[in-house]
Every structure is written in C-alpha cells, then in structure tokens.
Amino acid sequence: MSSAQGHGQGQGRGQRTAAAIADPAEAPVRGSLWKLFSHVRGENMVAGLCGGAVSTLVLHPLDLVKLRFAVSDGLELRPKYHSVWHCMKSVCQQEGVRGLYQGVTPNVCGAGASWGLYFLFYNAIKAYNKEGRQTELSAKEHLVFAAGAGVMTLCLTNPIWVTKTRMVLQYSADPSQKMYKGMVDALAKIYRHEGVPGLYRGFVPAIFGTLHGGLQIMAYEELKRSYNKHRHKHSEAKLGPLEYITMAALSKIFAVVSTYPYQVIRARLQDQHTSYKGVLDVIQRTW
Structure with a gap:
C-alpha cells in the first residue's frame, strides 16, 4: 500500500514538474505578479481615499458649475449662466x-475610490520598479507608471463618474421630475436602458485623461525631487505641510491646464440630454 502511495506521489510530482517544464513562461509571470502585489500597501489606499473624499466634499459645488458650463450647447432646457457666481446663485435660488x-454622493464615492485605488496601484508599480535599483526614477517613468495606474483605476470607476455627470445635469427644481433619485437608482436605470456601454460612456477620452493624473504625479515628484536637491x-525626504500643499497645488494646475479639453469631451459624451456618435463627433460639433 505504501509502495503504491509512494508511486502515486512520485507520479504527481512528476506531472507537476512536467507541467512546469512544458510551460516555463508561467513561472516568471507568476513570480513577477507576486512581487508586484507584494508592494501593495493598504495605507496608500486609505490615505488617497480619505484625501479624495474630503477634498471632493468641500469642492463639489465648483465641480457642478464646471460640468454645467462644459456641456453648455444652447439647448433650451439648459439654464443660461453668465459666470461662476451667477451659476451658483441661480442654483441656490x-x-x-x-x-x-x-450628485455629491457618486462624486465623493468616485473620488475616494479613484484616489485610493490610484495611489495603491501607483505606489505598488513604483516600488516594484525601484526594487534593487540604485538610480532615481526618471520623469518619463513617473508619467508611465502614473498613467498605468490611472487606466487600471478608470476601468473600475467609470460607471460612478457617468452617474455623477447625469445627476449633476438634472436641471429641474422639482425632485419628482428628476429621472435619477440617487446614485444606486442612476446606476440601475443606466444599466437597464443603455446596458454596460452606457456605464462606460466617455471611457475613451477618459483614457487620455489618465494623463492628467500622470502629469500631476510627474510634476509633483519632479518638484519634490528638485526642492530636496536644492536643500541637499x-x-x-519628508517635507512640511505647507510645502506639500504648495507642490500639490502647482502640479494640479499644470495637469489641469494641459488636459482640460478632454473633460469637456467626456462630460458631453456622458450627458443624458444630447446624443453624440463619438469623440470626433463631439469635437466637430463643439468646435
């Protein structure tokens, strides 16, 4: 009996060895993925989630104004705004x-999830590529890693952003006339009437938009590195709160100025009041 068991175990080991030999490419891939995910740190996700949620909660009114101006195309159903202040005043009245x-609920959820996942993926990729390396990462590498993290995050969060846009662009003051009653209701109705493609409207320009986060991270890292180099x-090396805020603000301004047009295109593709055939159609009709 023991001889048979030994023979069976030997066969099992032989089969596993043969399988490994038959497909030697799998082992390095599994090893690389394991090394990558070993660099995942939960604190990065928590920090990004909390920071994204809090900042979005505070600044949501300005985001609402930005979206309403972005889709302004002369339709009769849209209110006419002359300035940021006029828009906020009109909505309040x-x-x-x-x-x-x-639309603050999907905005907070989306921002929290996006920044949490973004920092999780970005720091894991960065740590994986810095392992055993003596030289600093270049600006190009920071940009590529950040863009990759952005695409991974976008695949998981795009439906939330569609929901936010739809809710922000409900102009009726009467709650009973609004199509979407909340975030879950919006997700369900979009899926029911438009399917999965409806939840991923604006995905193509949003891929380009991952450069926004990439440019911001790249600028931030380069500013921090140059500043620390100046300080020898x-x-x-850790910075003070004011220094972090200053560098974050400067890098954000740089990213926004560089990529703002994509936000207009994405908002118009996600708008429930106007139908576009695609990115080129939006550009042609907006131009």
Missing part, C-alpha cells in the same frame, strides 16, 4: 444650498 450638492537632502 431654485433649489437651495442642497442644489449645489446634487534625499529625494524622498
């Missing part, structure tokens, strides 16, 4: 302060 926070310190 019609719906109260609560109107300025229309290591590139990863």
Whole structure:
C-alpha cells in the first residue's frame, strides 16, 4: 500500500514538474505578479481615499458649475449662466444650498475610490520598479507608471463618474421630475436602458485623461525631487505641510491646464440630454 502511495506521489510530482517544464513562461509571470502585489500597501489606499473624499466634499459645488458650463450647447432646457457666481446663485435660488450638492454622493464615492485605488496601484508599480535599483526614477517613468495606474483605476470607476455627470445635469427644481433619485437608482436605470456601454460612456477620452493624473504625479515628484536637491537632502525626504500643499497645488494646475479639453469631451459624451456618435463627433460639433 505504501509502495503504491509512494508511486502515486512520485507520479504527481512528476506531472507537476512536467507541467512546469512544458510551460516555463508561467513561472516568471507568476513570480513577477507576486512581487508586484507584494508592494501593495493598504495605507496608500486609505490615505488617497480619505484625501479624495474630503477634498471632493468641500469642492463639489465648483465641480457642478464646471460640468454645467462644459456641456453648455444652447439647448433650451439648459439654464443660461453668465459666470461662476451667477451659476451658483441661480442654483441656490431654485433649489437651495442642497442644489449645489446634487450628485455629491457618486462624486465623493468616485473620488475616494479613484484616489485610493490610484495611489495603491501607483505606489505598488513604483516600488516594484525601484526594487534593487540604485538610480532615481526618471520623469518619463513617473508619467508611465502614473498613467498605468490611472487606466487600471478608470476601468473600475467609470460607471460612478457617468452617474455623477447625469445627476449633476438634472436641471429641474422639482425632485419628482428628476429621472435619477440617487446614485444606486442612476446606476440601475443606466444599466437597464443603455446596458454596460452606457456605464462606460466617455471611457475613451477618459483614457487620455489618465494623463492628467500622470502629469500631476510627474510634476509633483519632479518638484519634490528638485526642492530636496536644492536643500541637499534625499529625494524622498519628508517635507512640511505647507510645502506639500504648495507642490500639490502647482502640479494640479499644470495637469489641469494641459488636459482640460478632454473633460469637456467626456462630460458631453456622458450627458443624458444630447446624443453624440463619438469623440470626433463631439469635437466637430463643439468646435
């Protein structure tokens, strides 16, 4: 009996060895993936999630204004706004302060999830590529890693952004006349009437938009490295709160100025009041 068991175990080991020999490419791939995910740190995700959620909650009214201006195309059903202040004032007069926070739930959820996942993926990729390396990462590498993390994040969060856009662009002051009653209701109705493609409207320009995060991270890392070099310190040396805020603000301005047109295209593709055939159609009709 023991001889048979030994023979069976030997056969099992032989089969596993043969399988490994038959497909030697699998082992390095599994090893690389394991090494990559071994660099995942939960604190990066938590920090990004909390930071993204809090900042979005505070700045949501400005995001609402930005979206309403982005889709302004002369349709009769859209209110006409002359300035940022006029838009905020008009919304407050019609719906109260609560109107300025229309769509805030998917915005907070989307921002929290996006920044949390983004930092999780970005730091894992960066740590994986820095392992055993003596030289600093280049600006190009920071951009590529950040863009890759952005695409991975977008695949998981695009439906939330479609929901946010749809809810922000509900202009009626009467709640009973609004198509979407909340985030879950919007997700369900979009899926029911438009299917999965409806949840991924604006995905193509949003892929280009991952450069936004990439440019921001690249600029931030380069600013931090240059500043620490000026102070004769290591590139990863910690900075003060004001220094972090200043560099984050400058890198954000750089990214926004560089990629803003994509946000207009994405918003118009996700708008429920106007139908476009695709990115080129949006560009032609907007231009």
